[in-house]
Amino acid sequence: MRQIHVIVSGRVQGVGFRFFAQQAAAEHRIVGFVKNQEDGSVVIKAQGEDNDTESFIDQIRKGPSTFAKVKNLEITEENVSDKFNKFEIKY
Template sequence: MTEKNTMQTVHMIVSGKVQGVGFRAYTLKFAQQFNLSGWVKNLPTSEVEITVSGSSENIQQFITIIQNSPSPFSIVTDTKIDYIPYKDFLNFKIQY
């Protein structure tokens, strides 16, 4: 495997105007587009939490989209990103 195709898992906390604006639905759309697995959910702090697994190349593209506000109504002001041990999920889903 080349370095860019290494499988990895990323945990993200996204801040800004990210609840009530379709952010989770757009996150799901882009995760599926990049063949990523994991989940997204709203936090009581008005932030959104994302855990996503897949190829490092696809995850980097996904992170770029998230940092640039994937929903036309969202405004991302901060993204905390932690690379955690790889975990294989069955699919990508919205948690409630």
């Protein structure tokens, strides 16, 4: 099990990014959450198996549509300290 903290920057708010992240998480068996930040970025905390988290990150890097523009991902490995049951959108 792997836990990562991801800060996604670029044009990632107001373009369906959180919903996209939730769908990608379901496809890759990822649990955790996604949340908009006040600075215009999006934060993701994700848990899953190594290969699932890598596939999830690859999909997040591409973004949901032509309206979104992912410029940077800051990925930090974390100790698995939280226990998530699902992947949710936080407000």
